[in-house]
Amino acid sequence: MIIRTRAAVALLAALGVSLALNFTAAGYLATTWTRAPVHNGPMEAFGGMMRAFPPEMRAALRKAAGADRGEIGAAIGAMKAARQETFAAMRADPLDVDRVSHGFMVEREKAEALITRGQQTVIDVLKTLPADVRARIGTGRRDDAPFPPPEDGPPPPDEGREPAGQPPRP
Numbered sequence: 001m002i003i004r005t006r007a008a009v010a011l012l013a014a015l016g017v018s019l020a021l022n023f024t025a026a027g028y029l030a031t032t033w034t035r036a037p038v039h040n041g042p043m044e045a046f047g048g049m050m051r052a053f054p055p056e057m058r059a060a061l062r063k064a065a066g067a068d069r070g071e072i073g074a075a076i077g078a079m080k081a082a083r084q085e086t087f088a089a090m091r092a093d094p095l096d097v098d099r100v101s102h103g104f105m106v107e108r109e110k111a112e113a114l115i116t117r118g119q120q121t122v123i124d125v126l127k128t129l130p131a132d133v134r135a136r137i138g139t140g141r142r143d144d145a146p147f148p149p150p151e152d153g154p155p156p157p158d159e160g161r162e163p164a165g166q167p168p169r170p
Contacts, residue, residue, distance in 0.1 A: 054136040060125045068121065075117060079110040 050058055065072060086103030089096060126134065 052138040056133050075114040082106045082110045
């Protein structure tokens, strides 16, 4: 088939773009619907912080959190219940600002209790780790790769290698 008119060329270009968009959308939907959610147990609430820890520390934290699963689950449940109570106060008619403020205060207390419990677990695990494992905390060095590196900056340069774009040191 010989394409001779501009209209035919434009039609073929539009069909090509349409096919590309359709395949892109189909691929996105297929990966979204078929990907299973990842659940790391009780420590999932501390996921952002967990990414900065070396694999040995994450494994120790999961083990420690697994032992406290009931206590951590109860703290998370209390925090969710406090949030629902605050939402109920916000929906109430007439609005009781003092009740909403009290709900926020209770939410903060529950969240602080959960954070304090998580931080104490981290401290308990830190006491058991050797110095070489602790030295890798937050450095951006990755021994395994399911998570992206921490977003607090680039990893430090390796010894003997200059960062990209830097002239060699004399």
